[in-house]
Amino acid sequence: xxxxxxxxxxxxxxxxxxxxxxxxxxxxxxxxxxxxxxxxxxxxxxxxxxxxxxxxxxxxxxxxxxxxxxxxxxxxxxxxxxxxxxxxxxxxxxxxxxxxxxxxxxxxxxxxxxxxxxxxxxxxxxxxxxxxxxxxxxxxxxxxxxxxxxxxxxxxxxxxxxxxxxxxxxxxxxxxxxxxxxxxxxxxxxxxxxxxxxxxxxxxxxxxxxxxxxxxxxxxxxxxxxxxxxxxxxxxxxxxxxxxxxxxxxxxxxxxxxxxxxxxxxxxxxxxxxxxxxxxxxxxxxxxxxxxxxxxxxxxxxxxxxxxxxxxxxxxxxxxxxxxxxxxxxxxxxxxxxxxxxxxxxxxxxxxxxxxxxxxxxxxxxxxxxxxxxxxxxxxxxxxxxxxxxxxxxxxxxxxxxxxxxxxxxxxxxxxxxxxxxxxxxxxxxxxxxxxxxxxxxxxxxxxxxxxxxxxxxxxxxxxxxxxxxxxxxxxxxxxxxxxxxxxxxxxxxxxxxxxxxxxxxxxxxxxxxxxxxxxxxxxxxxxxxxxxxxxxxxxxxxxxxxxxxxxxxxxxxxxxxxxxxxxxxxxxxxxxxxxxxxxxxxxxxxxxxxxxxxxxxxxx
Amino acid sequence: xxxxxxxxxxxxxxxxxxxxxxxxxxxxxxxxxxxxxxxxxxxxxxxxxxxxxxxxxxxxxxxxxxxxxxxxxxxxxxxxxxxxxxxxxxxxxxxxxxxxxxxxxxxxxxxxxxxxxxxxxxxxxxxxxxxxxxxxxxxxxxxxxxxxxxxxxxxxxxxxxxxxxxxxxxxxxxxxxxxxxxxxxxxxxxxxxxxxxxxxxxxxxxxxxxxxxxxxxxxxxxxxxxxxxxxxxxxxxxxxxxxxxxxxxxxxxxxxxxxxxxxxxxxxxxxxxxxxxxxxxxxxxxxxxxxxxxxxxxxxxxxxxxxxxxxxxxxxxxxxxxxxxxxxxxxxxxxxxxxxxxxxxxxxxxxxxxxxxxxxxxxxxxxxxxxxxxxxxxx
Numbered sequence: 001x002x003x004x005x006x007x008x009x010x011x012x013x014x015x016x017x018x019x020x021x022x023x024x025x026x027x028x029x030x031x032x033x034x035x036x037x038x039x040x041x042x043x044x045x046x047x048x049x050x051x052x053x054x055x056x057x058x059x060x061x062x063x064x065x066x067x068x069x070x071x072x073x074x075x076x077x078x079x080x081x082x083x084x085x086x087x088x089x090x091x092x093x094x095x096x097x098x099x100x101x102x103x104x105x106x107x108x109x110x111x112x113x114x115x116x117x118x119x120x121x122x123x124x125x126x127x128x129x130x131x132x133x134x135x136x137x138x139x140x141x142x143x144x145x146x147x148x149x150x151x152x153x154x155x156x157x158x159x160x161x162x163x164x165x166x167x168x169x170x171x172x173x174x175x176x177x178x179x180x181x182x183x184x185x186x187x188x189x190x191x192x193x194x195x196x197x198x199x200x201x202x203x204x205x206x207x208x209x210x211x212x213x214x215x216x217x218x219x220x221x222x223x224x225x226x227x228x229x230x231x232x233x234x235x236x237x238x239x240x241x242x243x244x245x246x247x248x249x250x251x252x253x254x255x256x257x258x259x260x261x262x263x264x265x266x267x268x269x270x271x272x273x274x275x276x277x278x279x280x281x282x283x284x285x286x287x288x289x290x291x292x293x294x295x296x297x298x299x300x301x302x303x304x305x306x307x308x309x310x311x312x313x314x315x316x317x318x319x320x321x322x323x324x325x326x327x328x329x330x331x332x333x334x335x336x337x338x339x340x341x342x343x344x345x346x347x348x349x350x351x352x353x354x355x356x357x358x359x360x361x362x363x364x365x366x367x368x369x370x371x372x373x374x375x376x377x378x379x380x381x382x383x384x385x386x387x388x389x390x391x392x393x394x395x396x397x398x399x400x401x402x403x404x405x406x407x408x409x410x411x412x413x414x415x416x417x418x419x420x421x422x423x424x425x426x427x428x429x430x431x432x433x434x435x436x437x438x439x440x441x442x443x444x445x446x447x448x449x450x451x452x453x454x455x456x457x458x459x460x461x462x463x464x465x466x467x468x469x470x471x472x473x474x475x476x477x478x479x480x481x482x483x484x485x486x487x488x489x490x491x492x493x494x495x496x497x498x499x500x501x502x503x504x505x506x507x508x509x510x511x512x513x514x515x516x517x518x519x520x521x522x523x524x525x526x527x528x529x530x531x532x533x534x535x536x537x538x539x540x541x542x543x544x545x546x547x548x549x550x551x552x553x554x555x556x557x558x559x560x561x562x563x564x565x566x567x568x569x570x571x572x573x574x575x576x577x578x579x580x581x582x583x584x585x586x587x588x589x590x591x592x593x594x595x596x597x598x599x600x601x602x603x604x605x
Numbered sequence: 606x607x608x609x610x611x612x613x614x615x616x617x618x619x620x621x622x623x624x625x626x627x628x629x630x631x632x633x634x635x636x637x638x639x640x641x642x643x644x645x646x647x648x649x650x651x652x653x654x655x656x657x658x659x660x661x662x663x664x665x666x667x668x669x670x671x672x673x674x675x676x677x678x679x680x681x682x683x684x685x686x687x688x689x690x691x692x693x694x695x696x697x698x699x700x701x702x703x704x705x706x707x708x709x710x711x712x713x714x715x716x717x718x719x720x721x722x723x724x725x726x727x728x729x730x731x732x733x734x735x736x737x738x739x740x741x742x743x744x745x746x747x748x749x750x751x752x753x754x755x756x757x758x759x760x761x762x763x764x765x766x767x768x769x770x771x772x773x774x775x776x777x778x779x780x781x782x783x784x785x786x787x788x789x790x791x792x793x794x795x796x797x798x799x800x801x802x803x804x805x806x807x808x809x810x811x812x813x814x815x816x817x818x819x820x821x822x823x824x825x826x827x828x829x830x831x832x833x834x835x836x837x838x839x840x841x842x843x844x845x846x847x848x849x850x851x852x853x854x855x856x857x858x859x860x861x862x863x864x865x866x867x868x869x870x871x872x873x874x875x876x877x878x879x880x881x882x883x884x885x886x887x888x889x890x891x892x893x894x895x896x897x898x899x900x901x902x903x904x905x906x907x908x909x910x911x912x913x914x915x916x917x918x919x920x921x922x923x924x925x926x927x928x929x930x931x932x933x934x935x936x937x938x939x940x941x942x943x944x945x946x947x948x949x950x951x952x953x954x955x956x957x958x959x960x961x962x963x964x965x966x967x968x969x970x971x972x973x974x975x976x977x978x979x980x981x982x983x984x
Contacts, residue, residue, distance in 0.1 A: 005807065009889040010861070012809070016887040033745070034885065040860045042969045076752040079722060128969050129862060 007138045013038055014142045023160075024048075024056055024153035028071050031146060036073050039135075041125050042110060045082055046071045047092050048121035048150070056154050059119045067096055067122055088112070088124065095122050101136055117143050120150035180254040182232055183239030191253035191261050195315045198265045199308050209265045210275055212305040212337070213322035214242075214282065215330065216258035221486045222297060223258075231258075233292045234299070241285040245278070261319070271307065279303050279337040302330035303337035311340060324348060355410050357392060358403060362415060366391050369423050370592035371443065373601060374563060377582040380439035381605045385446075385478065385585060386424045387592045388416070408448055417451040421461065425468035425475065427595050432470060434603055444476040444506055449483050453490070458497055465503070472502040478529070480508045488519050496524045506563070511551055521558060528555040530581065532566025539571035549579045556580070611635050611687030612954050614674055618646040618681040624656065626685050631662060635687025640666035640774050641958055642683040644764040650771055654778035662687075665694050665787050667732040667762035668772040668779075669958035670929045676947040678932070678940055684956055686922070693788040695720060696775055700737050701782050709739070709746050717750055728756045728793035728984060730924070733784040735761025735961035736769040738815075741883045743784060744964065744972040754970045756793040758982035760926035760960025767871075791984045796911035797965045799867050799978040800903030801855060801893040805833055813886040818856075818870075818878045821890070825876035830854075833892055847873045852934050855977050856880065857893040862968070867893060869930055869976040881962055882974050897935050904979050905945040911981050912949045921983040923950050925957030928977045932959050946981060953983075 017034035021027040032044045047067040049059040059065050069083035069092075082088055087106060095102055095114035104112045113131050115123040123143065125131065178190035186194065198209050216238075223231035235258060242252045242260060251263040262282075267274045282303060289296040304325025306318050321340035329338040361367055368391070371384040392398045407413040424445045431443075451457060465472045477498065484491045484507065495505045506527035507520075511534055530551050534544045548564070555562040564576050567586030576584065593601060611633035615622045623642065630638050638660070642648060646668075657664055672679040697716060703709045717723065733740060740761070762772040771779040808829060812819035818826040830851075831842045840850045848871060856878075857865040868890070872879035884890060915921050925946060932939040947955055963975040 005889070006859075006861075009807070009809065013885070013887040013889075036971065037885070038861065038888070040862055040864070040967060040969045040971075042971075074749045074751060076750075079724075079752050131861075135861065 003134070007134060010038060010135065011138050011142060014139070015145055018142070018145050019149040019152065022153060022156045024150065024157055025071060027149055027153050028146075029073075032071060032073055035125065039125065039127070039131070040129075041073075041127055043077070043082075043126040044073045045069070045088065045092075045124040045126075046117075046121055047096075047124075048117075049119070056120075056150075056157070058151065058154070067092065070121065088126075092122055092124060095124070101140075103131070103136075105130075115139055115143055117150060118147040120147045120154075180239075183236055183254050185239050185243065185260070186251060186253035188253065188255050188261075191251065191255070191263060192315050192319075194251050194253075195263055195308075195318065198263060199313050199315070199318075201265070202309055203313070207265070208267050208269075208271055208310065209263065209308050210267060210271065210305050211308065211318045211322045212262040212264065212275070212278065212282075212303055213255070213319065213326040214260040214262065214301050214303050215326050217300045217302055217330065219258040219299065222299075224487065225489070226292075226295070230292050230295070234290045234297060237290050237292075238286075238299075242282070244285070245281060250278075255319075261322070275305060275337070275339075279305075279335075283335050300335055302326050302334075304329050304340060305337060306340040321345075351406055351409075354403070354406055355412055358390070358407060358412055358416070361390055361392070362412075362419060366393070367416070367419060368594065369420065369427060370594055371427075371598035372585055372592040373590045373598065373605075374583060374585045375589045376439065377577055377584075378439075379589075380437060381602050382439050382583060383441045383443060383476070384598065384602075385444045386420065386427070388420060388446075389592070404448075408450065411450070413448045413450050414454070417448055418460070420445050421464045422468070425464045425470055428470045428474045429468045430595070431599065431602070432474070434599060436602065437605055439605075440602060442474050442476045442504065444478045446478045446508065447483075449486065452479065452483060452494070453487060458494060458501075461498065461503065462501060473504075476504045476506055476527070478506045478508040479525075481510055481512065484523060485519065488523075492519075492522050492524070499524050499526070507560075509565075511547055520554075525560060527561045527563055527583075528558075529585075530562065530564045532586075535564045535566045535572055535576070535586070536568070537572070539569070539575040545575060545579065548576065548581065552580045610689050612685070612956070613687075614672075614679065614682060614684040614956075616679060616682040618643070620646075620648050620652055623648065623683045626683060627656060627660065630685045630687050631660060633687045634689070635662060636690055637663040637665070637688045637692040639686040639688070640664055640683070641672050641685075641956075642666075642668050643672055643679060643681045644668050644670050644772075645681045646683065650779055653774075657774060657776055657778055660776060663691050663694060664774060664776050665692065665732065665785055666774040667785070667958075668764070668770075668774075669760070669762050669960060670765050671932065671959040673925060673927065673943050673957040673959070675950075675955050676940060676944040678943065678959075686954060686956065688790075688922075690790040692790070693720075693726065694775060695786045695788075696773075696777075696780065696783055697743070697786075698780055698783040700734075700739070700743065700784065704739075706742065706746070709742055710750065713743075713746050713750050722752050723755070723788065726755075726788040727753065728789040728791065729759075730787040730789060730793075730982070731757055731759025731784065731964050732762055732773055732787070733759065733964075734769065734772055734781050735763040736767065737782060737784065740784075740962070741974050744974060748972045755966075755972075756795065757964060757966055757972055758793060758795045758924070758926060758980045759964035760958050760980070761962035762958075763961050765929060765961075789984045793982055793984045794911055794915070795965050795980055795982045796907040797963075797975065797978060797980050798903035798907035799865070799895075799975070800900035801857060801865065801867055801895040801977065802899065803857060803859075803865070803891040804894040805837065805892045807859070807889040807891045810884055810886055810888050810890055813884050815883055816880050818880065818884050818890075819876075826878045827873045827876045830856075830870065830873075830878055830892070852930055853894065855893045856884065857891045858884065858888055859891060860967075864968070865891070865893065866973060867975065867977045869928075881976050895934075897938050897941065900931060900935065901941050901945055904942045904981075905949070907979065907981055908946045908949045911983060912946075912951075915983060920953040922953050923955045923981065923983045925955070926960045926963045926965075926980040926982070927957055928963055928975075928979065929959040929961060930977050931979065934977075942979070 017031045020030050028046050036044050048056045048070040049065045050068045051057040052064045072082040091112050102114045111127045113125045180187045202209050246252050249265045253261045255261045289298050304322045306321035312318050324344045325338045325340035328344050368389045370387045370389050373381045374383045376382050390398045407416050428443050504526040507525045508529050509531045510528045511531045530548050534547045538544045552562050562581045563583040564581050565585050567573050567584045567588045613626045672684050771781040773780040773783045773785050808821040811823045820826050821829040851870045856868045859865050868880040868882045870878045870880050963978050963980045965980045967973045
């Protein structure tokens with residue numbers, strides 16, 4: 001009677017220990033602990049069937065499931081996992097092969113008893129006594145219940161895993177929705193959202209805040225010259241640096257390209273001090289060079305900012321204002337940042353109106369090409385530079401120094417450039433019909449940066465030549481030194497290719513840039529034009545004379561012709577001649593003239 | 606050859622006497638000191654802290670309700686045993702703060718890592734604050750994470766009033782809520798006995814939580830317990846203190862090899878029985894009874910089985926962890942139990958403590974918390 005009662009109570013206790021936890025390991029551990037104590041075990045072990053990825057699963061031999069050691073009490077034996085115990089491993093193998101309860105007496109007198117957890121694993125007990133037959137049999141229904149619980153736990157585990165991976169995906173999606181893919185800073189949408197909240201908060205709590213717009217200076221040339229991979233690495237490094245500024249009151253975001261936004265919240269009445277400090281910190285972050293793949297890059301930035309709710313309470317306006325202020329800072333070449341002022345918007349409005357005027361002027365034929373003749377030291381005209389003139393309907397004659405930079409900021413410069421090219425070709429055609437002196441070579445036109453980076457620029461030039469049926473050698477292009485350096489590799493290719501098509505290039509304003517001599521050597525230009533700043537008063541300034549002399553020697557070394565711009569006096573001319581420069585352009589000879597007058601000048605020369 | 610080379614005791618509860626004994630011990634040439642004191646002494650804790658701090662020798666032990674020396678019971682006083690080896694001592698403290706199983710695992714595994722898994726150390730004495738709430742969780746976890754079997758004997762320290770006080774000694778002072786493991790330099794042999802026998806059919810533990818049995822056979826545990834005793838004996842619970850009757854009728858969990866693990870019901874509250882050790886839910890428990898003769902006889906059997914197998918040429922140190930409730934049960938005849946051990950212990954020191962819970966290995970090697978039992982250990 002007592003034996004029967006014992007077996008029933010044993011079954012009851014073990015059965016009740018199953019399924020108390022959902023996690024497979026925790027569930028089996030509780031069961032194993034009860035077995036351990038109730039059956040007075042020396043050690044207890046569970047092996048479970050696992051799929052090919054090592055995850056516990058139902059035994060499916062055809063699908064490659066195999067049993068693996070899963071749990072033991074005690075955890076290890078003499079510093080080693082039980083899975084390394086050869087006696088136990090062999091016993092488990094035998095148990096798995098036979099798929100029925102087995103036992104074994106070890107050399108040390110201990111016993112091993114093995115049971116099958118149907119379809120889910122193996123259970124092994126080590127005892128110091130022989131487990132009675134009836135006890136072993138009493139375990140069978142328990143093992144069936146354990147198998148069911150294993151199934152439940154595995155399903156639960158996989159659900160937990162699925163929920164977890166779903167959670168991770170959701171977190172990732174949420175992160176991606178708010179963060180920039182490259183820099184992992186907040187993206188534009190999220191910064192807009194944060195700004196909107198900050199504006200509301202500022203209103204409710206009577207606080208102030210600021211939007212700072214940051215744009216890297218001269219980042220584009222690096223991106224163009226070194227490739228986007230390097231550019232991206234720089235942006236990433238900068239993002240990390242900027243991120244160090246983030247705090248409860250400072251959010252950092254990437255607006256796009258090389259533009260970043262900092263949202264500064266909860267600032268007090270001494271806001272100017274706070275903003276100045278933040279700008280100083282931003283500049284400080286840029287002082288260390290950006291070292292990418294052994295190359296070192298030095299960058300600066302321009303910063304504009306607007307205040308809320310002081311200057312606006314709408315997200316779009318605040319960002320627009322900070323952007324406008326940033327452009328003002330860039331124009332002013334200041335690193336101290338600029339606060340948005342209403343006059344900046346008015347200036348932009350005026351500028352836009354001016355661009356409209358230019359467009360109209362272009363359509364209505366208000367633009368005109370003037371030609372300033374170029375001479376050799378014998379006084380023969382050897383060519384001319386085409387110069388753009390615009391008769392503004394209200395302001396009268398406008399200076400190119402005013403409208404060219406404005407046109408360059410918009411795409412209008414392309415239309416203007418195209419007009420200049422075609423008009424120059426038309427004028428060359430007209431000149432061709434006159435009897436030109438033998439000394440006359442070519443008409444040079446100025447090319448802007450935006451024209452140069454057009455992928456089909458060469459085609460455009462050659463088409464104009466072809467369309468007007470003029471000899472290509474009559475046309476020359478003038479490119480500034482700085483323009484060439486910004487796109488050096490492409491420029492070298494383009495100039496060489498144009499040269500092959502008989503169109504020469506001149507390097508304009510030479511001496512004002514910082515071009516490397518290594519590059520200069522590779523540029524296949526035909527003419528170096530000494531900038532007027534070195535020509536004016538050259539007779540009286542030894543410094544200018546020295547620079548001009550150096551440029552002249554350089555040109556000779558590189559086999560380029562040298563032409564001095566802005567020659568206005570006889571002294572300047574003589575000085576240049578003495579230095580070895582024999583081609584000139586300037587008021588001493590002739591000012592820019594309308595085409596007809598120029599044509600007369602040339603035929604009379 | 607005996608491992609101890611100094612033994613000193615006092616029956617006085619004066620701190621000055623204890624100080625003299627400690628001073629003698631420090632000058633005895635010993636390297637380690639086992640210090641045991643009676644809770645009744647009420648030594649000022651700060652003074653003990655200062656003394657232990659200042660002790661240049663490795664010091665361990667605790668405060669127990671009573672001590673034993675050979676066949677004598679020491680109700681007040683102290684006992685100091687000096688050993689010629691430096692014993693390795695490991696203290697686990699603030700255990701009541703380690704409530705979650707994973708935290709306990711972390712505490713034990715990190716300590717085991719520090720101690721290189723007690724590599725080469727297979728024999729331990731364990732002194733612990735008897736009022737740690739999860740002592741069984743600790744020993745289970747220790748066994749689970751130790752990568753080798755150990756021989757262990759130990760007993761719960763403290764006071765019979767069941768108020769938690771500082772009661773574990775180390776060189777850093779007197780600790781409460783702590784467990785002290787002392788690695789022995791030689792092999793520890795133990796023998797365990799209780800002498801309690803079943804007297805009724807078993808009950809199913811239908812509801813239990815740790816040390817509290819809420820229901821037996823789906824009836825309130827206290828009612829079932831009282832009714833069974835009242836039906837079979839002349840005891841009546843109505844007008845008697847619960848423990849006065851309960852000390853005669855502990856509960857017992859029988860394992861597969863018919864070994865009984867005794868659980869002492871010490872308190873009745875809300876119709877539940879509060880025991881001095883866990884009772885697993887869904888297990889079967891028996892009501893146990895005993896008498897002085899059966900208890901003493903089982904002790905004698907344990908003493909013979911342990912001491913007779915010791916090498917006759919070895920002079921072993923023998924320490925007894927005897928449950929205080931056995932002394933309360935046997936009252937004036939308790940020294941009979943001590944005498945039967947002393948009779949069979951012919952050489953070496955024989956001393957011990959009356960403990961609140963005992964620790965020993967089961968036959969399988971696992972570490973168990975015992976109640977109302979005696980653990981005789983020799984090394």
